[in-house]
Amino acid sequence: MNDSVSNTHRNRPGDDVPLDLVVIGLGYVGLPLAQEAVRSGLSVVGLDVSESLAESVNAGRSHVDDLADADIGQMVADGFRATTDASVLDDANAVVICVPTPLSDEGGPDLGAVLSAARTVAAHVHPGMLVVLESTTYPGTTDEEVRPLLEASGLRAGVDFHLAFSPERIDPGNPLFGMRNTPKVVGGHTPRCTEVASALYSRFVDTVVPAAGTREAEMAKLLENTYRHINIALVNEMAKFCHELDIDLWDVIRCASTKPFGFQPFYPGPGVGGHCIPIDPNYLSFRVRDQLGYPFRFVELAQEINSSMPEYVAHRTKSILQQRGTDIAASTVLLLGVTYKPDIADQRESPAVPVAEALRALGAHVIFHDPMVDVWRLGSENLTRVADLDVALAEADVSILLQANRDYDLEHLASTARVLFDTRGASTADTTVRL
Ligand SMILES: NC(=O)c1ccc[n+]([C@@H]2O[C@H](COP(=O)([O-])OP(=O)(O)OC[C@H]3O[C@@H](n4cnc5c(N)ncnc54)[C@H](O)[C@@H]3O)[C@@H](O)[C@H]2O)c1
Numbered sequence: 001m002n003d004s005v006s007n008t009h010r011n012r013p014g015d016d017v018p019l020d021l022v023v024i025g026l027g028y029v030g031l032p033l034a035q036e037a038v039r040s041g042l043s044v045v046g047l048d049v050s051e052s053l054a055e056s057v058n059a060g061r062s063h064v065d066d067l068a069d070a071d072i073g074q075m076v077a078d079g080f081r082a083t084t085d086a087s088v089l090d091d092a093n094a095v096v097i098c099v100p101t102p103l104s105d106e107g108g109p110d111l112g113a114v115l116s117a118a119r120t121v122a123a124h125v126h127p128g129m130l131v132v133l134e135s136t137t138y139p140g141t142t143d144e145e146v147r148p149l150l151e152a153s154g155l156r157a158g159v160d161f162h163l164a165f166s167p168e169r170i171d172p173g174n175p176l177f178g179m180r181n182t183p184k185v186v187g188g189h190t191p192r193c194t195e196v197a198s199a200l201y202s203r204f205v206d207t208v209v210p211a212a213g214t215r216e217a218e219m220a221k222l223l224e225n226t227y228r229h230i231n232i233a234l235v236n237e238m239a240k241f242c243h244e245l246d247i248d249l250w251d252v253i254r255c256a257s258t259k260p261f262g263f264q265p266f267y268p269g270p271g272v273g274g275h276c277i278p279i280d281p282n283y284l285s286f287r288v289r290d291q292l293g294y295p296f297r298f299v300e301l302a303q304e305i306n307s308s309m310p311e312y313v314a315h316r317t318k319s320i321l322q323q324r325g326t327d328i329a330a331s332t333v334l335l336l337g338v339t340y341k342p343d344i345a346d347q348r349e350s351p352a353v354p355v356a357e358a359l360r361a362l363g364a365h366v367i368f369h370d371p372m373v374d375v376w377r378l379g380s381e382n383l384t385r386v387a388d389l390d391v392a393l394a395e396a397d398v399s400i401l402l403q404a405n406r407d408y409d410l411e412h413l414a415s416t417a418r419v420l421f422d423t424r425g426a427s428t429a430d431t432t433v434r435l
Contacts, residue, residue, distance in 0.1 A: 019043050021200070022092040024117045026057060026082055028064050028346070029134060029168045030098035035071060036179040038080045040204035046082040047089070047120075054082035065172050065344040089124035094200050096132045097121070097146075098168065103279050108286035109137045111145060118149040125153050130162040130196050132186075136221055136280050138287035141165075142214040147189065158190035164197035165214040167221030173344040183207040187217025225280040226299055231266040232277070233302035236309055239268035239435050243316075250425035250434060268435055270402050270423040271309040271351025273340025278306065278349050310351050313423055313435070314358030317398055320421055320433055326397050329363030334386070334396035336413065337403025338370045345372040352402050353378060367392060371407040393417045401426065 020042035023034045030046065037044045048054050056063065058081055060073035089095060099113035114135050121131055131150060133142050142165040147157050157163040166186045171177060184205045188194030198208045211217040235249065242249040249268065257265040272278045282303070285296035318328040338352035339345060356366045356378055368376055369386050376383045386392035393399055399417040404410065404426035414420045414429035423435045 019045055019088065019092040020094065020203075021045075022047050022088055022095045024048070024095060024097045024120070025099035025113070025135075026053060027098065027100065028066070028172055029170055030096075031057075031062070031064050031072075032066055032170060032179050033096060033098060033134075033168075034080060035067060035075055036204045038075045038078050042203060044080050045088045045092070046080065047086060048082060048084060049116075051084050054084050057082040065346060066170075066178070086120045086124060089121060090126070092124075092129065094130040094132070095121055096134055096166075098134045100275075101135045101137050101283075102275075103282060106286070107282050108290065109141075109283050111137065111141065114141070115145060115149065118146045122150045122153045125150055125155055125161050127155065127160050128162075130164070130193075130200060131157075132164045132166050132197055132200075134166055134168045136167065136225075136276065136283070137218060138283040139215045139218040139222070140287070141218060143189065158188075158193055162193040162196040163189040163214070164193050165217045166197060166201065167217055167224075169221075169224070172346060173341060180204065181206050183209050185209045185211050185217050185220050187211030187214045189214055219284075222280055222284045225276050226284060226302075228266070229272065229277050229281045229306065230298050230302045231264070232269070232272055233305040235266050235268045237305050240312060243435070248434075267425060268423075269309065269351070270313045270355050270400075270435075272306045273348070273350040273352075274346070275348045278303075307354075310354035311358045313355050313400065313421075314362055316433075316435070317359060317364070317400060317421060318362055320419060321398055324397075324419065327363075328359075331364050331397035332395065333359050333364045333366050334392050334399040334417075335366060335368040336370070336399055336401045336408065337405050338368050338373055338376050339403060342403040342405045343372070343407075347373065347377065352376075355400070355402065367396065370403070371405050390416055 021037050021044045023030045023044060024047045026046045026048045034044050034046050057072055060069055060076055062069050062072045097117045099117045101109040101114060104110040133146055147163060151157060155161050164186055166184055169182050184201045186194055186197045186201060186208055188197055194210050198210055201208045239249050253265050256263055281299040285299040288296045321328050321331055335352055335356060338350060339347050340350040359366050367386050368383055369389050369392060374385055393416040398419050398421055401420060401422045401424055404424045410427040411429060414427050414432050420427060420432045422432045425434055
């Protein structure tokens, strides 16, 4: 087999030499990956189905939180370009697929984009090429879904071309860990496929961790996210009864965290958000149920508890208002932070939406503020951010801190709001009511 991936040479897209890498899907995962590869001197082209996205990237505009326009501008200056033309794959030594895997109606991953990208690659796969899937999915996808599509080309994985899975671990907004210093798990279809894929990632990631195979690499990602999901559910359930028992769970967690071994702190909140924690564990329980016929009970319980939190927050709000003699049906509630985590603009699967819906179902008038969001999509409506935060804090009957964005001065919020209901345990003011 031609192992062209491991002995590629520095070149620029458009030169008459093979490209080092094509990244399929230029979103939250694909763009930072392409950036790190370009920084390390690889020749990289981004392939996306969206014409407007490719144009905007080529014009130096970013649409993801972790990259500024200047970063994209630098990538383009260094030879990166985005395209919708799949013929770039003809000259590529490697391709990494980073397309979305949303939840399907049946509860498993919707593999539509992955299969479509795999078919695109299949039309251009050539001897020696490395194909890596990064999209999060259930174990077996690379081998059972992607491999047959690629092999329809007549070439065989592990014989004519290399095939691997490498889970994406990106944590948008994390200032400490990015693409380069987050170890990369890589599992190949054969040991040689693992070697070739590891050689590619070693060019722009500090530590590569070989997995036994594609299934182990796929499962490692799901274990990581299921672990978080379950532990968040544990503290969410404890938050409910600690409130009843008049025990300060935040202080409990602070104390328990001083144990130097065997304990990792997790914190309660208004519900889990984003496109990993609330979604990925479902891929696993779907697979277990579908293939083995029994439930993955931990995941199903965690799902039930975590998805009950928005409703719980709304009912706690109702009783906070009641204690102050205000009927929630005649109240205005200010939500502070509507994205799924602090300091980013990404609203996908944010628990702020079910919190707002539950408050509205109780008759509350909901307004919002978020330093990163001007217009918030709530169901079929677009809500505009309050014009003046201080005025809104003073006017709202209750303000609920959903995300402790770094732009928020918590002491100021607590002293300006009529009452601050803090679902993140971030405010230490005596007047704050904590989850
Ligand atoms: N965003 C994260 O924090 C994160 C973290 C870990 C894993 N993941 C996983 O990585 C994968 C990608 O997620 P994302 O957040 O980058 O998605 P995204 O929606 O930000 O970007 C995906 C891009 O793929 C493009 N695309 C869709 N179908 C395509 C196709 N057939 N061919 C070419 N391009 C196509 C879209 O136009 C879009 O630009 C998902 O499986 C996700 O679960 C995401």
